[in-house]
Amino acid sequence: MTPVSSASGEHAGDEAGTSWFYNPRVRGVVFQFLVVAALVGVVAFFAYNAKTNLERAGIASGLGFFSERAGFDISQTLVPYTNDSTYFRAFLVGLVNTLLVASIGILIATVIGFIVGVARLSKNFVIRQLAQLYVEILRNVPLLLQLLFWYKAVLSVLPSPRQSLEPMSGVFLNNRGLILPEVIGQPGSGLIGYALLAAIAAAFGISRWARARQLATGKQFPSLIVGLCLIVLLPLLTFFVTGMPVDLAYAELKGFNFAGGMVVNPEFMALLLGLSLYTAAFIAEIVRAGILAVSHGQTEAAFSLGLRPRRTLQLVVIPQAMRVIIPPLTSQYLNLTKNSSLAVAIGYPDIVAVFAGTVLNQTGQAVEVIIITMLVYLTISLSTSAFMNWYNRRVALVER
């Protein structure tokens, strides 16, 4: 004790003539050391317990289970999967299902959210009140409750397979899902896909060219309409030129249910409905706040320059509002993705239901399975926010 004391005392005395206790450098180092030591201690304690507990209980550990046969079936598989596939396949199926419902949900929620957000600012009293009613009800009721409600509602509204609704020829709607004809490509159908890709690339190029030309010369070019036409017409043209190489396999009522065709499960419909309506309520508020944040002077300035209301909205209000909207919008997108994990309550086979549910139960390897599930969501979250941060930097106001 004494030598340490005298040594540090001298050291402190050299520097400022006060105790080492008041030296911020020393304090910083000591404090960080204590924090790190405590953290390492806690983690080691948990890891040691987990190890001994797993050994004692004779539970296998490691990721070896990934290559074993799964032996169960999944109701919605976008990736080829049978009960002979591996657990890793099952994991992929769940992951793809999560990404599917999250991405479609984000699209729908954004569209509804923007419409409702603008409606909340409408001059029209009825529309404004309707939008507010929507937001206040959906925002303040737990999502899980809404999902259970929608699932129940979807199931009770739709008829049984034998009394299916047939809104269009070959399309059936019943409580087993929405049954669509399956598209079967014949040789040559690949060209249509390439044509679509080419059209998208061309539309993108045209819009860049039009923008550059407008900046340089002020001449405008209807790039949006031309682009859309390209995207629709080029694949269509290819379709006819190659001699319509696509067959539709219609579903048929056989025994209990329709056989063949593509099925959109009611679980998927309910989850999509619940997620997008709920998130749309939040997006609506973000959009409203974003538009309100653009000062009225901007609109007036645009009007006094002779811009029409539509152009004002398009060129002045929305670009500025987007800067306010994007950061909170990102976190809503992330919330939607994370909330899609509630699928487990209504039986949609997302990653939590398939992997942290069935696979966990079959293998008993809770630690590995839950950590992997968390890492998947973490990866999705971090990469989405990285992308949105990049986009946000692009639209952000560049000052000086």
Next chain:
Amino acid sequence: MTNKFLTIALGAALGLSATAASAATLDDVKAKGFLQCGSNTGLAGFAAPNDAGEWTGLDVDTCRAIAAAIFDDPNAVKFTPLTAKERFTALQTGEVDVLVRNTTWTMTRDTTLGLNFTGVNYYDGQGFMVRKSLDVTSALELSGASVCVQTGTTTELNLTDYFKANGMEYQPVVFEKLEEVNAAYDANRCDVYTTDASGLYSIRLQLTNPADHVVLPEIISKEPLGPVVRQGDDQWFNIVKWTLFAMVNAEELGVTSANVDEMMSSDNPSIKRLLGVDGQFGESIGLSNDWAARIIKHVGNYGEMFDKNVGPDTPLGIERGVNALWSKGGLQYAPPIR
């Protein structure tokens, strides 16, 4: 009764009181004064709270029998309702002393989970239930059907195997919790409900119109359900195992809760050994010699337990079938107490 919410939490905060659970479970149970039993969250006939909030059912009575053997009090037991996912972890970590939760005895579970199955308190098998209006009479007609099934069970795997073996297709609809499966089947989301046959009868009772549904005759798997304990404590393993055997032996010898006191003076040497009039059988497993008499007095013999909870006179109305005594053509067979 003391407050269990925080004791150990407080201890853990300071790294104390982590008394090893691998010490003799019997001593632990005796020290705390009650048995902690892992049960189902609610399956009529096996483990479900009744209107007064008391747990009842075949599995529950099995727990009560163990408590009666130890404490001479069938109520010295507390129930921890467990989901299918939690059940093995709860037993492995010592949260419960014994797991009696209609759990199927399989080789994997018996060997790789660090657990021991002590016997079979109900021989079950997986069956199918469908709506009467579908006019289905055999499971082999189910090709193309949507099947509601609970995840985390052997059921899901049996289902896959059965349809595969018979070259049939099906559409699985999988849920995490029993209530969710019930609700989905009731809402006509699927054509077929599959689970253990006993479960089907109890679930049918909870549907909106029980009479509209029929259980198909096929049984597609063996599902021996029984109590489970941790490995490594042979004394405790023996207590749980022989509690069940004592109940089966009692039925075979005609000892019931009503006549157990008269039977004490019986001349039959087997009965004398069972009831502890003769021999030191109770002490050999760390209990008192009248352990079996206590079980029979408080809970009854196996037949009484069966009839009371799931038998023909209950709403479930299940016949003894394979669960009859071996002497009556069933599978319930207990080694002799001798």
Next chain:
Amino acid sequence: MDTGSVAYVRTEDAPQYAPPSTKTGAVGWIRDNLFDSVANSILTIVGIAILALIVPPVINWLFIDAVYTGDSRDACVVEGAGACWAFVNAKFGQFMYGRYPLEERWRVDLTGILLIAGLVPAAIPQVPFKRETVLYLIVVFPIAGFVLLTGGNVDISAGFWMTYAALSVILLAIVAAVCVNAKIPVVRPLAGVAFGVVAVALVFAIAAFDFGLVYVETQLWGGLLVTLVVAIVGIVASFPVGIVLALGRRSHLPAVRLISVIFIEFWRGVPLITVLFMSSVMLPLFLPDGVNFDKLLRALIGVALFASAYMAEVVRGGLQAISKGQYEAADAMGLSYSQGMRLIILPQALKLVIPGIVNTFIGLFKDTSLVLIIGLFDLLGIVTLNFSDANWSSPNTPATGFIFAAFVFWIFCFGMSRYSMYMERRLHRGHAR
């Protein structure tokens, strides 16, 4: 006076004409707001059509055709019957308390009253004694609530007390040694630590004291009780952790900052449901042999960790809003880091983030419904559980139950969001020029 030279000058105002009838009153308002253009007229008509399509059937179902009394499903399976309020009526006790014993429910009520007694004065800005009220809410109320709800009488062994005393002595010795070594006055730090040690011991002593209340297992808790317990414990526990994390994230010490950032981003990046799975399935494996947490306690730990990450971000927002001058002023006054934070920065920052805290609480309150997935019966859990009661199964039971639960959640969330907006306006007024 000269009268003839000036041209006509009007000395009184011309009489005002009434505005055109199309611009005033109900008609004017309707024309201005609803039918001022073709597009707007169409929107109005569509809007009214939607309302007309939705509202009458809903009202019919909810109130007019509803069944209010009855003691089994027979009352509700009548042809054309609406909502089955009789079901809610019969199960109301369960929805509020779960299976909490009937004769002990006064304890829950009393806890509720104690909570309201603290919350109301804390929430109204004009009421004085804010510091005392907050102290009551975060120290006195949790202890009282714990004792009332569980029954207190925690089993604390003599060994625990001895270890605690030994650890306290060692802690005091370390503090004294450091002070002597650093040549700073010993008395004040020692007194502070001793006070803390005694206060914690007092909390344990109260928890261990036998008030003669029956122990109620958490398995029996349910309904709104569990919803409120999870949400309130989550928010109260996340508050100190969140402040520490927020300070850590803004710290100049790289190790501290890194740990805080990782912790916050981890919990914010994963869904609550995986956190709950982790606490219910994985946590037992992380504890030493023979140590068990109550199932509810495990969920509470998961929820609190999850909420603290969100709380940290809210508090960080407040810290960033405080101008740099305040930090510099605190340094210039010679205040230490903890003094500066405690006396200058945090009081201002926390006041700024009250709306954010309330919003986090609303989110948490809604998220508590997820505990039903791990088998705890909160309000939503107990409502769905009762759908499987054969005695009450009718086509309208589920919808009625959902609407009842939704209504309860809505009342709480809507009320709190209005309060948060009110506080926001109040806080902004102070800064307006």
